[in-house]
Amino acid sequence: MTMPDSSPATLQQIAASLGLHVSTVSRILNASSADSTKAASPRTVERVRQYAKEIGYSPNPMGSGLRTRKTNQVAVLVPRLSDLVLSTIYEGIDEAAAEVGISTFVTNTFDDPQIQNRKLELALSRRVDGIILADSHLDGAIALELRTRKVPYVLVNRRAEGHASVTCDDYLGGRMAAEHLYAQGHRKVGVVAAQPYASTSADRQRGFVDYFREHGIHIPKNMVAQSNFDAESGAEAADQLLRRRPALTAMFAVNDFAAIGAMSTARQHGRVVGTDFAVVGFNDITIARQLSVPLTSVRSDMHGMGRQAVTMLMEVLASKPAESALLAPVLAVRASSDFQLFA
The missing domain is CATH 3.40.50.2300 (Response regulator)
Known part of the structure; x- marks a missing residue:
């Protein structure tokens, strides 16, 4: 018999070492004890099982999956x-x-x-x-x-x-954020959105914009800036919005990390989050409530x-x-x- 190398043993290696066909080895090692004698003679079954034990062979679960x-x-x-x-x-x-x-x-x-x-x-x-x-x-x-x-x-x-x-229900969540900000008196608002191919961003943004439109407030396209669901790009998007319209009083970010970035940018623009500038996020991650100014957020399960x-x-x-x-x-x-x- 050839000695096994350090790589995992395969049915082909066992068959070659024992001079048997791979299908015979497969039937023996994958059959139940009661059925093993149907696969080959008792002596061959014993040889195969003993050798497989010596080299530490274990059946490949993926191989089993191919059959079942x-x-x-x-x-x-x-x-x-x-x-x-x-x-x-x-x-x-x-x-x-x-x-x-x-x-x-x-x-x-x-x-x-x-x-x-x-x-x-x-x-x-x-x-x-x-x-x-x-x-x-x-x-x-x-x-x-x-x-x-x-x-x-x-x-x-x-x-x-x-x-x-x-x-x-991301669309509803976007509307809830808009309803809250509208009720607090905000009319000059911006959106920190994300990739347009992601329904999470598209639906949250659409719900927010629709609510304001239904209440007579048009949010122009240049008041929607794209981010990448992270704090850094959220900060950059918020900076774009505040440069375009310094009079903004609130922002809705479609993700909490982007909202955290927006809060940082607002401070850099001389705004006081929670006093003269509002930020709302989405998902309600644990850190949202631990910030120095706890973040309002739409909670998703x-x-x-x-x-x-x-x-x-x-x-x-x-x-x-x-x-x-x-x-x-x-x-x-x-x-x-x-x-x-x-x-």
Whole structure:
């Protein structure tokens, strides 16, 4: 017999070492004890099992999945797991999946279509049972690819028309932020938005702008500045808005980190957040209430969103119809906007 090297043993190596056909070795090692004698003679079965034990061979779970078409694995695609919102959603996914005996793995796509495609192929090469997309674009391209290939999937956090998703009611959340600022007396407002291909940004912005329009206030396009869901780009977007219209009294940022950046910029422009300038964010991350001027934010159930995505995927895997779910947002009013503006 040839001695095994340090790399993981394979069925092909065992078969070559024992002078047997790989299919025979496979039948022996993957059969139950009761069925093993049907795979080969008792002496051959003993030889194969003994040698496999000596070299530390263990069956490849992916190989098993190829036969049963079930690996009890789910892939989760996110733009960036470093994003606190996405990591919280993933915690909910992983927790709920573990409760039903499923393991998960997560991979970053950085919202880049080429990377999305590469990571998708990587996930599919692992024969996952299904995929949860947290990085879907409004065009639904990656979801459509999965549908075409008959891969079970659901969307979470972001929506795309025609695909089952679990999201916060982002449009309603945007309206709630607008209603609050309008009630506080603000009429000169700006929006720190994000990537237009993300439904989270598009829907929150649209809800906010629609509310003001319905109440006779037009928010021009130049009062909407794009950021990247982080504090630095939120600060830059807020700077653009205040330079364009120094008389602004309030800003709505579609993400809490962007809102934190906007608060910093407002101070640099000589404004006092919570006194003569209001800022409202979205998601209500933990740090929002710990700031020196606590941030008003639209709360989304990030953890629950992840858990519900797993429940929905289980329905898809069971060939049951899945309907999109909108989780209700809640406005948490804090010092950053809790004052009445007197013109």
